[in-house]
Amino acid sequence: MGLGVKSGCVVAVCQDAEHRFSKGPVEEIEIIAGFGVRGDAHAGERVKHLSRVRANPDQPNLRQVHLIQCELFEELAAGGFSIKPGDLGENITTTGLDLLTLGKDTLLRIGPSVVLSVTGLRNPCHQIDTFAPGLLAKVALKTKNGIVRKAGIMAIVLEGGTVRPSDTISAEPPDGSFIPLDRV
Numbered sequence: 561m562g563l564g565v566k567s568g569c570v571v572a573v574c575q576d577a578e579h580r581f582s583k584g585p586v587e588e589i590e591i592i593a594g595f596g597v598r599g600d601a602h603a604g605e606r607v608k609h610l611s612r613v614r615a616n617p618d619q620p621n622l623r624q625v626h627l628i629q630c631e632l633f634e635e636l637a638a639g640g641f642s643i644k645p646g647d648l649g650e651n652i653t654t655t656g657l658d659l660l661t662l663g664k665d666t667l668l669r670i671g672p673s674v675v676l677s678v679t680g681l682r683n684p685c686h687q688i689d690t691f692a693p694g695l696l697a698k699v700a701l702k703t704k705n706g707i708v709r710k711a712g713i714m715a716i717v718l719e720g721g722t723v724r725p726s727d728t729i730s731a732e733p734p735d736g737s738f739i740p741l742d743r744v
Contacts, residue, residue, distance in 0.1 A: 567728060569729060570726060582647050582648070591723055606620065624715065627653075627676075629657065662678050665739065682709065683744070684699045
């Protein structure tokens with residue numbers, strides 16, 4: 561791997577055809593270029609998240625794939641929360657790669673063929689507290705410098721393929737200046 565490349569592993573993959581908070585773990589997901597996860601309610605060229613659709617249904621979908629690092633689950637467990645893959649609505653749960661430190665437009669290469677481009681941070685909403693009371697304050701920390709979002713990252717699909725648990729995942733920073741992630 562080249563300079564600046566970081567790597568990890570896929571722990572779980574999840575999808576749900578309905579707009580529900582959590583997604584169910586599956587053996588594999590098929591990811592389609594420019595679209596997202598086949599059979600997932602959030603897949604599409606145009607925005608699919610219900611709050612975004614209400615605001616403007618013609619927006620491009622910058623949230624085709626949602627990724628969370630399982631290290632967050634370990635951190636939350638120390639605070640008394642029992643979270644497992646798919647509970648927070650992610651499509652891909654990872655380990656060994658600090659997703660939150662990646663820059664905008666970082667390429668994520670997963671398994672033999674999938675390439676995602678990171679678009680930004682997931683902006684957690686009040687639904688998290690419906691799932692587990694008090695969880696929002698743990699994944700959207702209010703600090704004197706603003707809100708620190710820990711609920712994963714969002715990406716668009718550049719190249720499709722199948723993703724399974726145990727697939728490798730590598731992150732390649734884009735050429736040019738580092739652009740920190742912001743909410744999308």
